[in-house]
Amino acid sequence: MxxxxxxxxxxxxxxxxxxxxxxxxxxxxxxxxxxxxxxxxxxxxxxxSFTNSNMFSPAQFVGLRNYRFMLDSDPQLWQAVRNTGWLVVIMVPAQVLFALGVAMVTARLKAGAGLFRTLFYLPALAPPVAATVAFVCLFNPASGPVNHLLGLFGIQGPLWFDSPTWSKPALTLLSLWGSGTVMVIFLAALLDVPAEQYEAAELDGANPWQRFRYVTLPAISPVVLFASVTGVIAALQYFTQAVVAANVANGSIQAAPGYPDGSTMTFPEELYTAGFNQFHAGYACAMAVVLFVVAMACTLVLLRRASGYDPQHTQESPL
Structure with a gap:
């Protein structure tokens, strides 16, 4: 051989x-x-981030001074941190749940499904600046149609973007309005769930909530994780919509940052103000490093929690 x-x-x-x-x-x-x-x-x-730099003169090494100032001396930073945290805790779950709910409704439609999917997805195609301007005009407390419709039912509409109390909920509504991309991703995942699993669960006597918990949710859990991670990162970087909404609501392109009363001041907006309005480039870089670390930590926490999620165990229905 x-x-x-x-x-x-x-x-x-x-x-x-x-x-x-x-x-x-x-x-x-x-x-x-x-x-x-x-x-x-x-x-x-x-x-x-370890220097005193204004982007014009040579940088001078100052060690951890920028980070100490961030923790102890910046009067507006913690308000920006609270606003950004509010967006992460409230806006992201609301956006994920709303997109999932719309996707589940449109997945069950028989007639006109393509039309409804198009209508829900269209706001996501608008540029962020144009969409924010249009949305703020819709919620104008004096001339907007939203408060006019509420008045027809005897409801006194709030000031929305002109109110420190309602500005962040209004930004949340804006994010729901533009959640068409997440909705399409959820829709694709829902349509990919085998129909045989629903039929088997229904034969076992599962009600709609149990079918969602033990069939739908385990099947689309990777998509839920993806939507949550990308949503948290986007909320931590939330800038354009907050700035445009404040300027449009105030009626000036030079409105005070975070109008009204700092309620829309986000961490990236504070970073932009420090770097490009006050020319404290070293301090802005320190804030950027902190933002990167926080985004990485949030991502790792979500991934770690998802790694401990066992779809096979979840699918064990008590029925």
């Missing part, structure tokens, strides 16, 4: 080296872009 000759060791090492070089050559555009547009800016941000 004949055997194939084995290649000698030097030739094999040369071939592997050429394969590695070929792979690196194909990956080089992506690696260069990753290094230039992510690694370098991230490293420079961390370095500048």
């Amino acid at each position: 004949s055997t194939l000759p084995l290649p000698d060791a030097p030739a094999l090492r040369t071939r592997r080296r050429r394969n590695r070089l070929r792979v690196l050559l194909y990956l080089s555009p992506g690696l260069v872009g990753f290094a230039v547009f992510l690694i370098y800016p991230l490293a420079m941000t961390v370095w500048l």
Whole structure:
């Protein structure tokens, strides 16, 4: 019985080296872009966070002074932290639940399903600035149609974006209005759940809530995790809608940050104010590092909780 000759060791090492070089050559555009547009800016941000820099004169190393000022001396920071935390705790779950509810309703429609899906998805296609301007005009306490409709039912409409109490709930309604992308993702996941599982659960006597808990939820749990993680990251970076809503509601492009009364001041807006209005680039970089660490920590917590979630155990119905 004949055997194939084995290649000698030097030739094999040369071939592997050429394969590695070929792979690196194909990956080089992506690696260069990753290094230039992510690694370098991230490293420079961390370095500048330990300096006193105004983006014009040479940076001076000050150690942890920026971080100490952030914790002890910034009078507006903690209000921005509370507002951002409110958005993470209230707005993100509301957006996920609303998108899931709309997806479940549209998945069950027989007639006109395409029309309703299009209507729910259309607001997500609007640019954030244009959508925010239109939404604020709809909720204008004096001339907006929302308060006019509430008045027809004898309800005194609130001031919405002009009220410190209602400004964040109004921003939450804005996020629900533009949750079409999340709705489409949930819809695709729901339509992918095998119908046989629903039929088997129904034969076992499961009611609608039990079918959702033991069939639907385990099947779409990866999509729920994805929507939660991306929603938390987006809430931590919430900037455009808050700034545009404050300016439109105040009727000025130079409204006080966080109008009204700092109720819409978010952490990214405070970061922007420190870096580009007050030219405290070192302090702004320190805030950016903290924001990155918090976003990473929230993501790891969500992933860790999801890793402890056992769909097979959840599917064990008591029926």
